[in-house]
Amino acid sequence: MSPFARVNPGDLIQAQNLNQVVGSLNGTSGQGVPITQTSVNDATNYALSVQNLEVTNSRALNVLKSDGSLLIRADVNGVNLGNTTITGPTLTVPNASIGNAKLGPDVARANLLTNGGFEIWQRGNGPFVSAYCADRWQASGAALSVSRDVTNTDTPGSCAAATVTASGSNLLFQALSLNEGSWANLYGKTLSFSARVRTSTANAVRLSIYDSVNNLRYGSYHTGSGAYQTLTVTAPIAVGATGVIQVSVHFDVACTAYVDNSILVVGSQPADYVPLHPADDLARCLRYYELIGEGVGSGWVMGGTVATAASQAIWLTVPYKARKAVAPTVTKNGTWQVANCAQPTVWQSSSNDTILLATSSAAGAANFYANAAGQNLTIEANP
Amino acid sequence: MSVYVTDFSISPWSVNHDDAPGGAHEGTVDPATIVHTTNMDGSENHDFLIVVCPVCQAASTHPVGGGAQPQSVQQMFLTHAQDNGCPCGQIAASDPNGLAESHVRLQVNRMDGPGRWALG
Numbered sequence: 001m002s003p004f005a006r007v008n009p010g011d012l013i014q015a016q017n018l019n020q021v022v023g024s025l026n027g028t029s030g031q032g033v034p035i036t037q038t039s040v041n042d043a044t045n046y047a048l049s050v051q052n053l054e055v056t057n058s059r060a061l062n063v064l065k066s067d068g069s070l071l072i073r074a075d076v077n078g079v080n081l082g083n084t085t086i087t088g089p090t091l092t093v094p095n096a097s098i099g100n101a102k103l104g105p106d107v108a109r110a111n112l113l114t115n116g117g118f119e120i121w122q123r124g125n126g127p128f129v130s131a132y133c134a135d136r137w138q139a140s141g142a143a144l145s146v147s148r149d150v151t152n153t154d155t156p157g158s159c160a161a162a163t164v165t166a167s168g169s170n171l172l173f174q175a176l177s178l179n180e181g182s183w184a185n186l187y188g189k190t191l192s193f194s195a196r197v198r199t200s201t202a203n204a205v206r207l208s209i210y211d212s213v214n215n216l217r218y219g220s221y222h223t224g225s226g227a228y229q230t231l232t233v234t235a236p237i238a239v240g241a242t243g244v245i246q247v248s249v250h251f252d253v254a255c256t257a258y259v260d261n262s263i264l265v266v267g268s269q270p271a272d273y274v275p276l277h278p279a280d281d282l283a284r285c286l287r288y289y290e291l292i293g294e295g296v297g298s299g300w301v302m303g304g305t306v307a308t309a310a311s312q313a314i315w316l317t318v319p320y321k322a323r324k325a326v327a328p329t330v331t332k333n334g335t336w337q338v339a340n341c342a343q344p345t346v347w348q349s350s351s352n353d354t355i356l357l358a359t360s361s362a363a364g365a366a367n368f369y370a371n372a373a374g375q376n377l378t379i380e381a382n383p
Numbered sequence: 384m385s386v387y388v389t390d391f392s393i394s395p396w397s398v399n400h401d402d403a404p405g406g407a408h409e410g411t412v413d414p415a416t417i418v419h420t421t422n423m424d425g426s427e428n429h430d431f432l433i434v435v436c437p438v439c440q441a442a443s444t445h446p447v448g449g450g451a452q453p454q455s456v457q458q459m460f461l462t463h464a465q466d467n468g469c470p471c472g473q474i475a476a477s478d479p480n481g482l483a484e485s486h487v488r489l490q491v492n493r494m495d496g497p498g499r500w501a502l503g
Contacts, residue, residue, distance in 0.1 A: 123402045131401040179498035313423075326495045329385040329450030331443040333404055346444035347420055348431065354444075374404040380385055380451035383499075 027053065050074075100267030105194075109271045112191075112264040113174055113247070114284040117275050118160045121148045122289055127163075133172075134160055135285035141170035144251055152258045154196040154228045159260035164204075164251040172259060173248035178241065180325055180383040187239040192270040193247045194232040195262035197222050201255035207231045210246040213238030218250070228260070232270040286322035292377040293370040301336075301377065303344065304367025307360035314341055314366055316356040324351045324381035332356075334375035340366035346377075354379070385451040386436040386443040388412075388459050400436040410437035417463065419470055420444060427470035430490060432459060447487065448495035457502050461487045 050060045052075075061074040073080040078087030085092040103109075114136040121134050126147035133139050137160065139146040149161035164170050176183045197205050202224030208216045219233030237245055249259050261273035275281070293301040303316030330346045338344075340361050347357035354377065360366040370376055390397035395411035417434055419427035435442045449456045464483040468476040474486050484502075491499050 124406075128407075131407060179496070326499065327446035327448045327450060329387075329443050329445045329452070329456070331385050331402075331441055333439070333441045335440070345420070345433070345442065346431075348428065349444060349446065376404075378385070378402060380402075382449075382451050382453065383495075 100269050103267070103269045103271075105270055105272045107271065108274045109265045109267070111271075111274070111276065112176065112266070113262060114288070115281065116262045116264070116273060117155075117157060117281070118148075118260055118262075119157045119275075119278075120282060120285045121158065122285065122291060124148075132289075136174050136288060138173055138175070139171070140173065141168060141251075143168055143254070144170035144172070146172060149258060152198065154198070154258075154260035157260075159258050162249075162251055162255075162257045162259060164253070164255050164257070167253045170251040171248045172251075173246050175244040175246045177244050177325075177383040183245065186237050186245060186266070187241065188237065189266050190234060190236045190268050191245070191247075191264060192232060192234040192267055193219075193262070193264045194230055194270040194273070195249060196228045196260045196273065197231050197249065197257060198226070198228040198260075199255050199257035200224055200226040201253065201257075204251060204253045204255040205231070205257050206250050206252070207233040208246075208248045208250055209233050209235040209237075210244075210248065211237050211241035212243050213241045216248075222257075228258075230270075230272075234268050234270065283322060286320075287325055288382060289378070289380045290321050292318060292320070292379065294373075294376055301356075302367065302369035303356060303358065304339075304365065304369075305360070306364065307340065307366045308363050310360055310362045312360040312366075314344070314358045314360060314368070315347070316344070316368075317353055318356060318377065319353045320379055324379065325383040326381045327351055328379045328381035330354045331378045331380070333378065334370065334372070336368050336370045336375050338368045340364055341368055344368045349379075351381070385445070386434045386441055387445070387452040387455045388434065389455065391458060391462055398434060398437065400438065400441060403436065403439055403441065408436075408438045412437055414463075414466070417459065429464075429469050429471045430494065432456075432463060434459075446494060447490040448499055449491070449501060453499065453501040457487065457491060457500070460490070461502065 052058045052060045057076050059075040063072040065071050070082050078085055083094055115134055118134045123132060126133055127145040128139050129145050130140060133146040143164055143166035145163045147161045148158050150158045153159040160172060162172060178184050191209055193207055193209055195207060199205050199222050203221045205222045207219040210216050217233060217235035219231055222229050222231060247264055263271055263273045265271045301318060303314050305314045327350060330349045332346060336343060341358040344356040344358040347355045358368050386398055386400045388396045389399045395413045398412050399409050401407040417432055419429060420431040422428050430447050431444050433442055433444050445456045447460050461484055464474050464487055465480050468474050469486060474483050488500050
């Protein structure tokens with residue numbers, strides 16, 4: 001396109017100057033693009049429309065910075081803002097340019113907790129006081145009692161019902177041992193913990209994140225509305241922290257509260273709880289606790305031999321459902337069925353299996369088995 | 384959790400069976416009844432100790448690493464070694480307490496790795 005010729009004050013204007021402008025506005029070949037004239041005091045049409053009738057590229061607008069780099073470009077490919085492109089309904093931004101803080105809470109992210117939904121209670125329904133309750137969750141504080149609840153949940157399934165009878169240090173917490181696997185990789189990272197909480201007591205329930213350097217960092221209290229609210233807390237984990245990273249639900253005064261659907265994620269933006277596949281949820285729990293030989297009809301544990309004399313060993317290797325985080329404590333519960341032998345005992349155990357041992361009373365068939373409720377092995381590893 | 388000692392200060396020791404079928408219960412046990420498991424050759428295995436619940440007779444076999452209750456279990460192994468020596472022959476009951484602690488800590492490291500020690 002030919003450049004416009006400047007007309008200085010006092011100069012006689014030449015027809016070619018004006019024709020050049022008109023030609024440009026009309027989109028005359030080699031002179032410019034057509035500008036569609038529309039009404040401006042109009043609720044339907046835009047005050048300015050620029051249309052490039054050239055079909056292939058439709059380059060309608062190109063605005064440059066003083067250094068000649070792109071500020072705004074609009075053409076058939078969409079709108080390019082220099083580092084951000086909007087194409088139709090799609091926003092395209094440079095790779096790796098959206099930080100965690102810009103994410104919405106509904107962007108699903110990996111939950112670092114085990115049994116965050118309080119769906120798995122292998123130890124029973126409670127009530128539990130100063131003990132493990134839902135899998136991997138511990139109740140702490142003599143005034144706090146925690147039970148499994150299926151009627152006051154946030155979403156179908158189960159939740160933790162907390163009954164608190166006195167003010168004090170009453171916690172429902174989960175600890176991530178920095179000695180276990182890769183948790184130490186959380187050094188220097190910011191974590192966000194959130195949980196759905198329901199209570200009618202104001203300023204009673206809040207969340208915290210703990211590490212040994214920064215100690216406890218708290219979130220805001222539940223308002224006491226009687227409805228489920230999402231409580232959150234965000235805090236960095238110090239490099240060199242030792243022991244555990246602990247996320248807790250604090251019950252600071254006497255109250256009744258329900259806790260459901262918790263999630264711990266890396267980043268400054270809390271995330272909404274998204275359930276794991278049930279198989280994955282259970283597998284995480286089994287890494288720390290499992291029952292073998294739960295009862296009638298399934299889960300039998302049985303060992304036997306034909307002894308040639310008394311005092312002969314009957315060995316039974318019992319593999320676990322899941323490898324344990326550390327060498328576990330194995331507890332034999334109940335009085336098992338025995339024939340021609342004494343009650344079996346745990347001879348040795350490892351992270352993978354345990355070996356039971358019983359001794360024959362005399363020559364002949366000898367066996368032991370667990371086949372009723374309360375006759376089982378519990379395998380527990382708490383790193 | 385398991386059957387574990389909650390108070391070592393007075394004999395008999397207090398124990399808690401916190402995941403007992405039907406609900407948790409407590410009781411006391413004579414420390415002398417807490418014994419090691421036995422190897423095939425009849426010797427004692429210094430990596431395991433058995434605690435029997437005085438209420439329901441459930442028996443928890445704890446590993447020296449700590450298993451379900453690291454602090455309590457490691458303290459139990461330490462106190463047991465200090466009072467009785469270690470069946471492996473490395474520690475005698477008459478040895479200084481610090482020697483028993485070094486021995487038990489080495490056992491813990493071998494079983495569960497460095498960093499598992501919970502007794503400070």
